Amino acid sequence: MKHGIMQEKNKMAPSLYIHIPFCVKKCGYCDFYSINYDAGLASAYVDALVGQMGGIGCRVSTIFIGGGTPTALSAPLLKKLLRGAARSAARNAEFTVEANPESLDAGKLSLLLDEGVNRLSIGVQSFNDAKLKKLGRIHNAKKAADAVMLSNKKGFDDLNIDLIFGAPEEEFDDYSAELARAVKLPVTHISCYGLTYEKGTPLYKARKRGGVIPVDEERSARMYSFAIDYLPEHGFRHYEVSNFAEKGFECRHNLNYWRNDEYIGLGPSAVSYIGGARKRHLPDVVEYVKRVRSGKSTIVSSERLAEDRKAKETAAVKIRTSEGIDLDWFKKKTGFDLEELEADALQKLSGAGLIKYERIKGKAAGISLTKKGFLFCDTVSSELL
Numbered sequence: 001m002k003h004g005i006m007q008e009k010n011k012m013a014p015s016l017y018i019h020i021p022f023c024v025k026k027c028g029y030c031d032f033y034s035i036n037y038d039a040g041l042a043s044a045y046v047d048a049l050v051g052q053m054g055g056i057g058c059r060v061s062t063i064f065i066g067g068g069t070p071t072a073l074s075a076p077l078l079k080k081l082l083r084g085a086a087r088s089a090a091r092n093a094e095f096t097v098e099a100n101p102e103s104l105d106a107g108k109l110s111l112l113l114d115e116g117v118n119r120l121s122i123g124v125q126s127f128n129d130a131k132l133k134k135l136g137r138i139h140n141a142k143k144a145a146d147a148v149m150l151s152n153k154k155g156f157d158d159l160n161i162d163l164i165f166g167a168p169e170e171e172f173d174d175y176s177a178e179l180a181r182a183v184k185l186p187v188t189h190i191s192c193y194g195l196t197y198e199k200g201t202p203l204y205k206a207r208k209r210g211g212v213i214p215v216d217e218e219r220s221a222r223m224y225s226f227a228i229d230y231l232p233e234h235g236f237r238h239y240e241v242s243n244f245a246e247k248g249f250e251c252r253h254n255l256n257y258w259r260n261d262e263y264i265g266l267g268p269s270a271v272s273y274i275g276g277a278r279k280r281h282l283p284d285v286v287e288y289v290k291r292v293r294s295g296k297s298t299i300v301s302s303e304r305l306a307e308d309r310k311a312k313e314t315a316a317v318k319i320r321t322s323e324g325i326d327l328d329w330f331k332k333k334t335g336f337d338l339e340e341l342e343a344d345a346l347q348k349l350s351g352a353g354l355i356k357y358e359r360i361k362g363k364a365a366g367i368s369l370t371k372k373g374f375l376f377c378d379t380v381s382s383e384l385l
């Protein structure tokens with residue numbers, strides 16, 4: 001498949017996301033597309049991806065290899081994949097790989113660094129063994145902390161950890177203790193996600209039959225509010241709903257999504273957004289490899305978005321950032337006046353205390369989420385769509 005995008009002069013280079021759909025074992029809460037690691041299939045899949053990457057036809061500003069568990073790949077496969085991806089990287093591109101603590105060792109870390117990876121995102125999720133078990137994670141707290149320390153020691157100075165809050169029966173004090181531990185680690189970025197019970201996952205089923213007791217919304221909101229206050233006090237600026245970073249270490253790849261800029265997705269279930277069209281790849285790795293091998297497209301759906309739809313989507317994602325939406329920026333990017341396009345939604349959201357206006361000399365210059373808005377960010381985004 002060729003995306004065939006030629007870069008226009010002055011146009012922002014797109015981002016590249018590569019999905020690695022293999023995990024050592026499926027976690028209880030996860031509904032991302034991934035299957036158990038199979039060496040033969042992984043090898044065929046990496047070959048297919050490298051072939052597809054050769055047809056991208058442009059340089060990308062950021063590369064993000066996620067999953068799944070990219071570091072579950074054997075070292076030779078990982079090397080082949082990284083080399084294939086690096087060929088599309090623009091100069092100074094951000095190059096992130098997601099990793100899980102159990103599949104990171106000194107050898108793989110050296111390999112990542114040698115192949116140009118300059119940002120590592122580790123799926124720590126928790127520093128509490130009982131909580132990790134409830135989530136169905138296969139590592140323990142010590143392994144998670146060791147993976148972070150080793151990554152830093154080997155030379156990763158742009159290091160993210162993912163943390164989950166609101167696990168079944170989780171106490172507020174246990175969560176705040178985890179954040180206190182996180183800020184002492186040599187990390188530059190922390191992503192905090194609330195646990196969601198996605199339909200079909202083992203945790204969802206366990207909740208349905210009363211096997212797990214979810215934390216109530218109030219406790220979950222208290223945990224999130226605490227993170228919003230605590231992490232900035234410790235040097236991690238809150239720059240997006242779930243993301244906190246030291247100055248200069250914001251994730252460029254995700255900022256690209258939140259500006260609704262173009263991105264290329266490769267791999268089963270991955271999505272591309274190029275030239276105003278959204279395209280989805282089929283969600284099955286075996287079929288994916290088969291199609292690439294026989295020269296067929298792996299795209300299963302494609303929609304071209306109308307201009308007002310694109311503008312509304314831009315509003316819905318950009319509002320997630322702490323800086324919010326600058327009205328001039330929005331006009332320049334989409335051609336629409338935000339206050340006209342979203343008149344009803346803005347009135348409703350502002351009346352509910354979910355967004356606030358920035359005014360310069362009495363004139364509206366931008367909008368952003370209030371603290372309450374951060375707590376109900378999904379409501380705000382859907383209102384803007």
Ligand code: SF4
Pocket residue numbers: 022023025026027030031032034067068069100123
């Ligand atoms: S390691 Fe990540 S992608 Fe894999 S099952 Fe667990 S949460 Fe999902």
